Amino acid sequence: MKQGKYGEAVPVVIGGMVLDIQATSSIPPHPRTTCPGQVHYVQGGVARNIAECMGKLGTGPFFISVSGFDMAGTLLLEYWKSAKLPTEEGIRRHQDIKTPTVCHILDVTGEVAAGVASVEAVEKFLTPEWIQQFKHMIRSAPILMVDANLSRPALEASCRLAAESNIPVWFEPVSIAKSKRIAPIVEYITFASPNEDELIAMANALSSENLFCPIEKNKCSTDTLFQMLKPAIWLLLQKGVKVLVLTIGSEGVILCTKGEPNSWRIGLEKSHRHGFSQQLFETMTSSSPSNWCTDSKVLERSPNFLAVHFPALSASVVRLTGAGDCLVGGMLASLSAGLDVMQSVAIGIAAAKASVEVDSNVPSQFSLETITGDAKIVYSAAKVMQHQSKL
Template identity: 55%
Template structure:
């Protein structure tokens, strides 16, 4: 057999080159987007052996005539679907010894014929580390050789890996040939290009049958190098806040003594920092200048060990700065914002470079400092892969930017005035309004008034496609508004339980147990539900950052596996900690203190 093959090679192709250099595959670390590939064909003997072991002796697998005439399979016997699917765990285990195959979903779209080659692909979609293991969700596909565009089998698998380090597979120790490269000899007479291509195909067929199959190849995903886990993605401004707080009543036209501080700020940045301090690592997409303020903001990010790949630092650009003046009680008197760099440089093209990060995220948060084009681009990326979007209105003026993207928004957290502005932006001419009244005999009456004034705008925004409205009412708490048919739980496949969320859940279950009636949505219901969660009394030091901490608490809790009502309760407790601190984001959070508060 070896001699006849060599004669065939000599007749059809020259030169025949044998490479004696053995290459060693580099050690690779599995990242999201990496793919394992292998080609394989099943023989009649293998199919017969599987039929004997499994007991599945359906004649479409064993009798060629029956398969064609009765089964309708034009190429004869088909391989058992589960035998083909067994290539998926085999491929994973070959590269990650000790892997435990936990779950597999399969859809059999086309037959795989006995003797026909198939291409098997296993791609890492999501990686979640635990203390000693890695839970990896793989996309699994098998393609028939004659149609590499449509898979014969498609599905998803969950495997538990002891390590993310790939172990290269070993080729057989005595191969028929070592690496063989065939080059057609132009001087060989062929009957046109048809004969040439036909000869080449025959040679490739002989090559595949007689040579050992190459080991599966792990293809590195360039963006995967920075992303191996599922983190919430935060897109928006990083701002240097300048806080001026007078020690006496300020007077127009003159200066008064007081304290001036530089503080890391920006709605998106504050939320990301809060999330990080709640044991959920965010991925930040933002922009700063190459100046003192930009270096100041990045210094903290780097010292915390957070990824800065998404933060664009631009020459000759002023880092966004906001200068605020407060009164003695911590209320904002006036502020001036210079955040043009966010709109100009946080562009759709920059955001689209991180499509893989957004696609793998449990949640995307965008703030209204982004340009309308960037807001829409971000939402479309998330919408295409089913990632929920949290819209932070930022201000009354910028909250109206929700108008063209309302249908993509899952969560938003306006205050009373931002809520009305959002509703009016979707309903010209302006038909919603709100007048704040400070004096009420009791809080219950105040909440009743707020509901009466705000419910038309809340109901209208839900009709426009927003799933959850979290309307912040300052000292009066929060309205949680949604359709009755809306599930209060986020997709648990992308949630990652932390020690922090576990402690919170243990205590919050007593207040908002998971079997409450409101957690059982009625399919098809069009009723609107509004829940009121009261605020927690606090000793106010500064109100700056309270709203951002509320949102950060909600997002971290949702990503940690808590439902909406529990997450809002966490957000309220985090906001309490914020107003009792001088900093935008308190230095430390205690799970026990927050759950108890």
């Protein structure tokens, strides 16, 4: 059985490795013409970003993906090697593979205004047969993360391998369209991390008909947004998702569970720490601020449904494209290091803040002092969201 650098089993991440071409306009873009701005080539792909973030937080996963021998593939793999990221053994390379590439048009605020994705190679070449070669890695992992770029057969094969050894599975929706791929695998999913629009799409895919409408969230408070989204959240929890990590942009994250005994303390049974991840664990557990997160009496008042709001941190925004992936990467690294889900959300938000303040999707490095300091601020400010008993 193959194991990690330090002899222990490591998390497994499966999904897209993409070259992002990011064009940022310096004025509001107009249709049918060019506008001044800057163009950057950035290492991207949801799963790749998450794996890189985890590696830089001291929990390098085993990464399973595909890449071609073309210019885009060469750029991605050269960076992977230079950054001393996890082993390349799980990355399938073939002359027929056209490396997944995405072109984003970003507006003056750093938000995606439009984009074109050419990522068919993930579905075509990241096959169940390729994934099956690494079944021992998956079965021994503390957690498996799959992104929705995978084909349905590949998603099902990955989740079944994890289920055989009771390995928790994290589903990252990627986009509104691809988020619907949760439908055939929802019974295997422990964690899911949608934004509001992906949540609605997932809920509709899991219901017999389109019961949920997109949310109009202009000038909407976090409490009001939560009340509107609650039926969709509850549906996912009823269908089997144990922990829903709902991202709400600049307002932060709403963490939702069914409120079963100790669900708010969810951590991973297998955890391994060394280097940065050991320091992360020690710092967060030795001096976590005291608040409701450690008050079981408060949490046990919501036995059927628990929702907790974690605020975002103020940031000097450069680019927003890596924030969601670093949130997930930060959470996965923290969970794998032995932190509970509450502490992990706080670390994830701190990692997301660091990502939006740089040009790349993932910062070149993380500061332990900054990450843990920011995480403690988030943790202290987290609040249980009020809701009616009827869902």
